């Protein structure tokens with residue numbers, strides 16, 4: 001398939017910057033950390049970092065998930081603080097320290113490895129200690145917290161680490177559970193402070209809780225989905241925030257009762273979204289079938305080759321956003337975006 005007929009993910013730089021501005025306004029004084037895992041939720045890291053650092057209020061904090069993503073961010077944002085939270089092998093810790101990247105630490109063995117690498121390199125590692133507030137994914141259990149912070153403070157006194165942050169992740173299953181988690185988090189911060197640490201970055205909320213539950217925000221809010229305008233499944237619209245990306249595919253054939261468009265399951269769209277309505281020049285039409293590399297859409301009067309069909313995106317007169325499509329098949333909007341393969345051309349517009 002050539003350039004002209006390939007499906008494309010069109011992304012608006014202006015829309016992205018407007019979303020960041022809306023988030024900065026809503027979250028202040030909590031600082032926005034822009035999370036870029038999964039290649040910036042399928043949008044592409046590089047242009048998004050450029051747009052974030054060139055925004056009216058420049059973004060100074062990024063979340064990279066892993067070291068390789070953090071290095072891509074660092075290449076475009078030499079001044080930013082970049083936070084990585086996956087447990088990384090020693091060679092990656094070494095690389096991260098050389099690039100002034102902050103490390104999230106959720107286990108004692110990992111803390112010890114960071115300390116050993118920092119000692120070996122002769123540097124001070126910036127770390128954010130993670131308390132497990134109930135998600136049980138990673139993080140130090142409250143009963144193990146005192147021993148963990150004692151060891152961290154000893155390493156800090158040796159100048160090998162600097163405890164710059166404390167963090168956790170909310171389950172967001174119910175408000176009551178999140179309240180309990182926030183109380184646990186506050187206790188962890190208090191005991192860390194009484195051990196002598198001054199963790200400037202205190203963060204536990206992601207998009208939904210940061211936006212809707214201001215009382216849970218710390219000094220930093222880690223935001224992924226809402227930056228890209230991806231709302232929560234079954235969640236409300238977010239005032240001032242809208243989808244950044246639209247998936248468009250040209251018509252490559254017009255038949256009696258349907259047209260063929262140039263996007264299919266091998267581009268990463270789930271075949272189970274068949275039945276959704278999509279945006280066409282003739283208005284909303286049904287996506288009848290998703291094939292391997294093409295799909296069938298109900299025809300409209302005057303349909304012709306080269307016209308664009310919008311599978312999802314802002315301004316589409318159909319299901320309209322990735323989350324709406326996701327809701328049809330019981331998943332989340334992020335998955336619709338991150339599944340799109342490199343065969344889908346990424347195009348950034350102003």
Ligand SMILES: *Cc1c(COP(=O)(O)O)cnc(C)c1O
Nearest residue numbers: 035169206207222223224225226
């Ligand atoms: C993905 C992730 C986030 C961002 O979550 P969103 O709901 O996309 O805002 C924040 N923190 C951690 C640890 C994550 O893994």
